[in-house]
Amino acid sequence: xxxxxxxxxxxxxxxxxxxxxxxxxxDDDIIWEHIESLSSLDVAQEQAQLRRxxxxxxxxxxxxxxxxxxxxxxxxxxxxxxxxxxxxRYPLADKELGIVVTTGMPRQAFQRGGxxxxxxxxxxxxxxxxxxxxxxxxxxxxxxxxFGYLEEPEKLQLVVDYQRxxxxxxxxxxxxxxxxxxxxxxxxxxxxxEDQRTTGRLIASVFEQNREQIDQLHDxxxxxxxxxxx
Amino acid sequence: xxxxxxxxxxxxxxxxxxxxxxxxxxDDDIIWEHIESLSSLDVAQEQAQLRRxxxxxxxxxxxxxxxxxxxxxxxxxxxxxxxxxxxxRYPLADKELGIVVTTGMPRQAFQRGGxxxxxxxxxxxxxxxxxxxxxxxxxxxxxxxxFGYLEEPEKLQLVVDYQRxxxxxxxxxxxxxxxxxxxxxxxxxxxxxEDQRTTGRLIASVFEQNREQIDQLHDxxxxxxxxxxx
Numbered sequence: 001x002x003x004x005x006x007x008x009x010x011x012x013x014x015x016x017x018x019x020x021x022x023x024x025x026x027d028d029d030i031i032w033e034h035i036e037s038l039s040s041l042d043v044a045q046e047q048a049q050l051r052r053x054x055x056x057x058x059x060x061x062x063x064x065x066x067x068x069x070x071x072x073x074x075x076x077x078x079x080x081x082x083x084x085x086x087x088x089r090y091p092l093a094d095k096e097l098g099i100v101v102t103t104g105m106p107r108q109a110f111q112r113g114g115x116x117x118x119x120x121x122x123x124x125x126x127x128x129x130x131x132x133x134x135x136x137x138x139x140x141x142x143x144x145x146x147f148g149y150l151e152e153p154e155k156l157q158l159v160v161d162y163q164r165x166x167x168x169x170x171x172x173x174x175x176x177x178x179x180x181x182x183x184x185x186x187x188x189x190x191x192x193x194e195d196q197r198t199t200g201r202l203i204a205s206v207f208e209q210n211r212e213q214i215d216q217l218h219d220x221x222x223x224x225x226x227x228x229x230x
Numbered sequence: 231x232x233x234x235x236x237x238x239x240x241x242x243x244x245x246x247x248x249x250x251x252x253x254x255x256x257d258d259d260i261i262w263e264h265i266e267s268l269s270s271l272d273v274a275q276e277q278a279q280l281r282r283x284x285x286x287x288x289x290x291x292x293x294x295x296x297x298x299x300x301x302x303x304x305x306x307x308x309x310x311x312x313x314x315x316x317x318x319r320y321p322l323a324d325k326e327l328g329i330v331v332t333t334g335m336p337r338q339a340f341q342r343g344g345x346x347x348x349x350x351x352x353x354x355x356x357x358x359x360x361x362x363x364x365x366x367x368x369x370x371x372x373x374x375x376x377f378g379y380l381e382e383p384e385k386l387q388l389v390v391d392y393q394r395x396x397x398x399x400x401x402x403x404x405x406x407x408x409x410x411x412x413x414x415x416x417x418x419x420x421x422x423x424e425d426q427r428t429t430g431r432l433i434a435s436v437f438e439q440n441r442e443q444i445d446q447l448h449d450x451x452x453x454x455x456x457x458x459x460x
Contacts, residue, residue, distance in 0.1 A: 010306070065356035066296065069303035075294045076240070118359040125355050126295035129348040 003166050004031045004053035005100075008060040008071035012036065017102045017147035020155070021059065026163040027187075036070045046078040051091055056136075057166060058127065059100040065116070065123040075130070084134050093135035098165060099124060102144040139170065174218070178211050233396050234261045234283035235330075238290040238301035242266065247332045247377035250385070251289065256393040257417075266300045276308040281321055286366075287396060288357065289330040295346070295353040305360070314364045323365035328395060329354060332374040369400065404448070408441050 005025070009018050012034055025032060031049060050056060060067040084092065101120065109115040110123075120143055121128075131138045142165045150158065164172070168180040185207060189200035235255070239248050242264055255262060261279060280286060290297045314322065331350065339345040340353075350373055351358075361368045372395045380388065394402070398410040415437060419430035 064302075064305045064309060065359040066302065069299050069306050072294075072296065072302045073299035076299050079294060116359060117362040118355055122352070122355045123359060125348055125352045129295040129346060129353060132347040133345075 001054045001167065001169070002029045002031065002052055003055045003057060004033070004049060005057045005059055005166065006033050006035060006071070006074070008035045008058070008068050008074070010036055010068055010070060015061070017061075017144060018059075020147070020158075021100070021162060024159040024162050026167055028167045030166060035074050036068075041074060041077045043078055043080070046074070047083055047091075050078075050095075053095060055096040055098060055139075055166070056092075057098045057100055060102075062101050062103040062120075062123070065118060066126070079130070084130075090135045095136050096139050096170065097127070097131045097134075097136045098139040098142060099127060100142045100144070100162070100165065102147055104146060104148075107143070107145045137170075139165075140172075174214070178214070181207070182211065231284045231397065231399070232259045232261065232282055233285040233287060234263070234279060235287045235289055235396065236263055236265060236301070236304070238265045238288070238298050238304070240266055240298055240300060245291070247291075247374060248289075250377070250388075251330070251392060254389040254392050256397055258397045260396060265304050266298075271304060271307045273308055273310070276304070277313055277321075280308075280325075283325060285326040285328060285369075285396070286322075287328045287330055290332075292331050292333040292350075292353070295348060296356070309360070314360075320365045325366050326369050326400065327357070327361045327364075327366045328369040328372060329357060330372045330374070330392070330395065332377055334376060334378075337373070337375045367400075369395075370402070404444070408444070411437070412441065 007018060007022075009015050012018050022032070031053065033049070058067065058071060060071055063069075066072070080086075084090070101124070103110075103120075105116060110118065110120050112119075120141055124141060128138055130136075142162070144158065164177070164180055169176050185204045189197060189204055192200045237248060237252075239245050242248050252262070261283065263279070288297065288301060290301055293299075296302070310316075314320070331354070333340075333350075335346060340348065340350050342349075350371055354371060358368055360366075372392070374388065394407070394410060399406050415434045419427060419434055422430045
């Protein structure tokens with residue numbers, strides 16, 4: 001799976017959250033592009049890049065309940081009507097569209113009666129409508145609230161969640177999560193130093209055993225639920 | 231009342247609808263500004279202009295369910311957090327925010343199940359949230375669908391409706407409409423040629439008689455409704 005990460009931020013170097021996310025990128029097949037760093041928008045090149053990707057991630061800080069002007073400029077220039085839905089051809093159809101949005105406000109602010117008075121989902125309606133028009137699949141939004149206040153364990157969790165958002169097959173089910181972790185575990189063990197590899201293999205084998213147990217529990221639960229439905 | 235009309239369009243000269251709206255501007259106290267024509271954004275000057283206005287109109291074509299990048303750039307630059315709600319001062323509080331939005335799609339497209347799959351109100355959620363944050367009063371949106379297909383009588387109606395949207399006191403009640411027309415009628419008659427002025431005065435006096443009759447009917451209706459409530 002190829003993932004295209006389009007980052008929009010007017011001062012990327014000054015953004016600790018964006019630098020953190022850049023360093024958290026997984027080793028997978030990721031194309032990463034910072035829109036404001038492009039000297040000019042090469043429409044054909046940008047469109048070709050979109051065609052190649054299976055998952056497209058728009059990543060930006062929320063400015064006045066929307067992406068920065070740079071991303072809107074990219075939309076207005078690259079996403080020509082002819083490209084997106086001209087002649088009843090939909091080159092972006094069935095690609096996934098994900099939104100990674102950072103905000104300095106807390107989660108509670110984004111609800112009716114909250115300080116912002118609008119949910120993130122409602123604020124992102126224009127991008128959701130674009131996905132709808134292009135026949136893309138809208139992924140649940142990936143919000144990062146108040147990055148500056150995150151503790152170390154929360155940041156480590158953020159790395160894993162972000163990597164999964166970029167590369168894990170949808171839906172975000174237990175089975176898909178397990179597969180995603182299992183795939184990465186072997187690679188992580190291989191990259192360990194010689195003396196740590198035994199410990200790494202042990203962790204991997206415990207993970208594998210747990211996984212089998214969870215599968216069995218899952219099957220048992222499914223059987224119980226089926227009986228309940230009778 | 232001072233109205234500030236901020237127009238955002240990347241090619242204003244090529245837009246027949248925007249040229250039409252420009253020619254339709256009323257003679258009232260209107261400040262009209264084309265954002266993309268500004269060589270640079272003078273933040274202090276733009277903010278001072280906002281402070282002076284009682285009603286602020288954002289006028290633009292709908293590109294991907296939002297304003298063009300130019301307006302977003304203006305928002306990201308001019309509307310600093312300190313200006314809009316810093317130190318619990320709200321310089322835009324109680325000012326009215328109106329949206330004049332043109333679109334090449336028909337009215338029916340903007341509903342669930344329609345071609346666009348989103349209402350204009352939902353698409354404009356970010357601007358509504360901005361109004362909420364700034365403690366401004368959100369006016370009902372003024373949409374112009376498929377300007378290119380309007381017939382002459384529809385265009386004449388559009389001129390009047392647009393002028394009212396820019397200058398008529400809210401809410402858009404019968405009484406406020408009548409007052410608005412009455413105020414303009416004298417001015418129109420005064421500008422007529424000598425030989426047409428008698429006809430003009432006749433029209434004005436019929437309008438005034440009708441208005442009194444409507445007021446009486448209104449009072450009668452109110453009495454009947456009050457009795458119904460018993």
